[in-house]
Amino acid sequence: MSLVQINLDGQVTSDFKRISIPDRLEKSKKEADMDRRELAEQLKTIQAPADSYAIGEINDEALCLVEENGGWSVFYSERGLRTEEQRFSDENSACRAFLQRLKHVLGIR
Structure with missing residues (x-):
């Protein structure tokens, strides 16, 4: 927060204080x-x-997002094999990575 004071002669003075944002x-x-x-x-x-x-299951020829072993996996599934698998500890990170990756594959910005 900053306090601004204007003197009678038109000069501006200020007193800056740091505050933390919740x-x-x-x-x-x-x-x-x-x-x-x-x-x-x-x-x-x-x-x-x-x-x-x-999402939540594994389908062939698809980008998959599954929760397993206390974490989250994002990978492309083809003929039962996982390619370019990424592991995440939280759902938010996994969902964001999944969306970004699918947009890239589909050519969507």
């Missing part, structure tokens, strides 16, 4: 956390073909 306000400036529900909404918004991805 975490909840700081978080509101950042992107909100994304979960599978929000991810599904984003995928509908960008009109991603439903057969190009799978």
Whole structure:
């Protein structure tokens, strides 16, 4: 917060003080956390073909997002093999990476 004072002769003086922004306000400036529900909404918004991805299950010839072993995995599944697998400790990071990767594959900005 800064305090500004204007003297009678038109000079401006200020007294700057540091304040801390509460975490909840700081978080509101950042992107909100994304979960599978929000991810599904984003995928509908960008009109991603439903057969190009799978959420919560593994489908062949699709980018997959699954929760397993206490974490999250994002990978492309083809003939039962996982390629370019990424592991995440939280749902938000996994969903964001999944969306970014699918947009890249589909050529969507």
